[in-house]
Amino acid sequence: MVLSEKQKELIERIGVFHEHKGMQPLVGRIIGLMxxxxxxxxxxDEIVDLLGVxxxxxxxALTFLQAKERVVYTTKPGDRKRYFKLKIHDWKENFTKDIVGIVEIQKFLAEVLEERKDKDSEFCAQMRDFSNFLEFFRHEIPSLFERFKKKYS
Incomplete structure (x- = not known):
């Protein structure tokens, strides 16, 4: 496969997006390539050649992506190569796991608010607001999936 300039630019933008999310740029570029x-x-070898890295x-990068369960590989009979692809078939499960992980912060915020002596401070009010949103969001996740399913089934 030969990448067009538009494809290269898109891969680069996907890499930068993931870099802003705290990942190495190459991780995002590999995702973009896939x-x-x-x-x-x-x-x-295609990754090495097409991305020039x-x-x-x-x-x-592949070790990281596999550890994060974002990429899997398959093999083909008579071929010793590994074929890497995005683990997208169970995106709902992965997305839910990510959201639940984020929402876990709410438990820590609740504990922190319990321990703080300045419960009436602006800082605590902002933490309570964030904590309340996370709690609300956690309860809304199932209904979001149901509405999605109804709309796109």
Whole structure:
């Protein structure tokens, strides 16, 4: 596969997006490559060649993506290569896990608010507001999925 300039630019933008989320730029670029690749899967060597990066950097990024359960690989009979692809078939489960992880912050905020002596301060009021939103959001997640299912089924 040969990448067009538009595809390269899109991959780069996806990389920058993920970098702003705290990941290494190459992690996002690999995700971008998998998203735009005609086969929706890439070999290790394709990643190295198409993105022009070192093997060690690709190895580290793929290890990270696999540990985060964002990428899986398959093999093909008679072919020793690994074919990496995004683990998108269970996106609802992954998304829910991410949201629940974020919402877990609410439990810590509740404990912090219990321990603070300045319960009437502006800081505590802002924490309570954030905590209340997270609690509300946690309860709304199931209904969001139900509304999505009704709309797109």
């Amino acid at each position: 998203l735009i690749h005609d086969n929706a899967e890439v070999t290790f 070192s093997k060690s950097a690709v190895s580290n």
